[in-house]
Amino acid sequence: MKLYHNPASPYTRKVMVLAHETGLVDRIELMPIKVWEETDRIRSDNPLGKIPTLINDDGQAVYDSTVICAYLDSLHDGPKMIPEGDARWPVENLHALAQGMTDAALSLRADVMRGLDKQADFYSDRMRATIKSACDEAERRISEIDGKVNLGTVALGVGLAYLDFRFPENAWRDGRPGLSAWYAAFSERPSMKATPPA
Known part of the structure; x- marks a missing residue:
């Protein structure tokens, strides 16, 4: 492939x-x-x-x-990253949350590339609010996230890493001790260490 x-x-x-x-x-x-x-x-x-x-x-x-x-x-025989049955929907839901957060961050990154990042407007404010709200929701759900590796947690870990990479001033860890601790541990996984953004 x-x-x-x-x-x-x-x-x-x-x-x-x-x-x-x-x-x-x-x-x-x-x-x-x-x-x-x-x-x-x-x-x-x-x-x-x-x-x-x-x-x-x-x-x-x-x-x-x-x-x-x-x-x-679908190509491997190990534990599925997208489980079947009722266990699938919390994973898909977390994936959607993380994907939406990352979409918002990429929209803000597009503003930077177009030179529009210094202009506050309704759309960019909405994207920042989306990131904040998604992080707040992940903090609320940390007990169901902690210790799991699936498509949802992968997307969340990667999305938070992207915030650190492109928007270090975001300070998403502030007021979110559970999410911060979870991310610190998840970032130590070999899969995350092997794929740093650059």
Whole structure:
């Protein structure tokens, strides 16, 4: 398999962390890409021109990160990152929370890239509020999150790491001791250490 890859992308990192956790990482060949400069290169496989995009062993493109993670989860025999039955929905719900938080952070990052980050407006304020609210909810749910490794916790760990990477001034740890302690422990996992943003 091949993966269009950029280590600064939290969605690419989510896929890579899951690949490490499921023992599939050695089956993936990374294809580095600067997506903002090489969009046409990726459009031949993904008409959306976005990363990550996985090319499976049959030559078929799989996208976006959520679908890639589900696809990878179908390829291994270990504990599933997306469990079946009633256990699935809390994981999917946490994944949606973390994904929404990361989407908001990426929207703010797009403002920086466009030179609009110094302008306060309704949209950027809403994105900051989304990040705060998502972190507050994760803190409230820490007892159900702690000690688990699944698609939801991977997405949460990667999303918080992205905040540290792009917005260190965010101070998301303030007033959230449970989430802060959980993230400190989760960051020590080999899968997280092997996939630092850059």
